Amino acid sequence: MSAMFTPALPKLVPGSTAVVIGAGGLGSYATQFALNGGAIPVCVVSSPEKAAICRRMGAELIIDRAADGYRFWADEHNQDPKEWKRLGSRIRELTGGDDPDIVFEHPGRETFGASVFVARRGGTIVTCASTSGFLHQYDNRYLWMNLKRIIGSHFANYREAWEANRLIAKGKIHPTLSRVYSLADTGQAAYDVHRNLHQGKVGVLCLAPEEGLGVRDTEFRDRHLGDINRFRGV
Numbered sequence: 297m298s299a300m301f302t303p304a305l306p307k308l309v310p311g312s313t314a315v316v317i318g319a320g321g322l323g324s325y326a327t328q329f330a331l332n333g334g335a336i337p338v339c340v341v342s343s344p345e346k347a348a349i350c351r352r353m354g355a356e357l358i359i360d361r362a363a364d365g366y367r368f369w370a371d372e373h374n375q376d377p378k379e380w381k382r383l384g385s386r387i388r389e390l391t392g393g394d395d396p397d398i399v400f401e402h403p404g405r406e407t408f409g410a411s412v413f414v415a416r417r418g419g420t421i422v423t424c425a426s427t428s429g430f431l432h433q434y435d436n437r438y439l440w441m442n443l444k445r446i447i448g449s450h451f452a453n454y455r456e457a458w459e460a461n462r463l464i465a466k467g468k469i470h471p472t473l474s475r476v477y478s479l480a481d482t483g484q485a486a487y488d489v490h491r492n493l494h495q496g497k498v499g500v501l502c503l504a505p506e507e508g509l510g511v512r513d514t515e516f517r518d519r520h521l522g523d524i525n526r527f528r529g530v
Contacts, residue, residue: 308329308330308333308335308397308398309333309334309335310333310334310335311334311335311336312335312336312397312398313335313336313338313387313391313394313395313396313397313398314326314330314335314336314337314338314396314397314398314399314400315337315338315340315387315396315398315399315400315411315414315415316330316337316338316339316340316400316401317340317399317400317401317402317403317407317410317411318340318341318342318401318402318403318407318427319337319339319340319341319346319350319355320339320341320342320343320345320346320347320349320350320495320496321346321402321472321494321495321496321497322402322424322425322497323339323400323401323402324349324350324353324472324496324527325469325472326400327339327350327353327355328353328468328469328470329460329463329469331353331354331355332463332468332469335397336357336391337350337355337357338357338358338359338387338390338391338396339355339357339358339359340359340361340383340407341358341359341360341361342360342361342362343360343362344360344363345495345530346495347360349495349496349526349527349530352526353526357390357391359383359386359387359390361383364386366379366382366383366410367379368380368383368406368407368409368410369406375409375433377409377413377435379410380409380410380413380414381413383410383413383414384413384414387414394416395414395415395416395417395419396414396415396416396419397415397416397419397420398415398419398420398421398422399411399412399414399415399419399420399421399422400422400424401421401422401423401424402423402424402425402426402427403425403426403427403428404423404425404426404427404428404429404430404432405426405428405429405430405431405432405433406428406429407428408421408423408432408433408434409432409433409434409435411423411434412434412435412438412439412444412446413434413435413438415442415444417442417443417444418442418443418444419444419445420444420445420446420447421444421445421446421447422447422449423446423447423448423449424448424449424450427492467516467519467520467523470520470523470524470526471497471524472496472497472526472527473496473497473498473499473524473527473528474494474495474496474497474498474527474528474529474530475488475494475498475499475528476498476499476500476501476507477498477499477500477501478500478501479500479501479502481500482500485498485500495527495530496527496530497527
């Protein structure tokens with residue numbers, strides 16, 4: 297009977313806790329959506345620069361895993377559960393004792409075991425990429441015995457895309473573009489992304505001869521220019 301029990305899928309609701317692993321890049325959108333939905337994001341980043349960006353977005357709970365020396369893998373083949381527990385303790389310290397309802401993560405192999413561990417009982421781990429490796433490993437006891445779920449997400453359906461774009465059109469969610477390359481420098485753009493030398497997202501000018509073209513409401517855009525450019529030059 298208990299083996300067939302399926303918990304309700306947790307939703308991002310006001311007051312829920314969402315841990316964002318890799319909040320400085322792709323996770324910056326997850327951070328913004330959490331803030332706009334009234335949830336409490338806990339941003340896990342890899343540098344002081346990315347921590348500063350998260351604070352500028354309005355996130356207050358930050359973990360710099362590089363500064364705190366987290367090493368989720370003891371060696372090439374073995375993970376270190378003590379480090380999972382240390383991360384979980386740090387999250388509870390920041391949230392006043394709460395484990396995360398949702399863990400949003402895209403690094404993949406490097407962090408996935410920790411992500412599964414720290415999610416609360418009945419919580420959800422959302423994976424949308426694997427920038428550190430596609431072969432994810434985790435201890436299934438912490439998933440199956442605690443009724444957690446792993447959700448794979450690859451963009452959205454039409455309705456979800458429309459809703460997301462609506463928030464951008466209202467100035468609630470902002471793009472995280474940090475640098476724009478010319479078409480001739482496409483190879484360099486791909487190299488920088490591959491080597492994780494960028495912050496946020498990068499763009500390539502294709503048919504447009506320069507940036508800023510196609511803006512219809514310049515007054516509206518100017519009001520949000522500081523937020524739009526918060527990733528620039530980092």
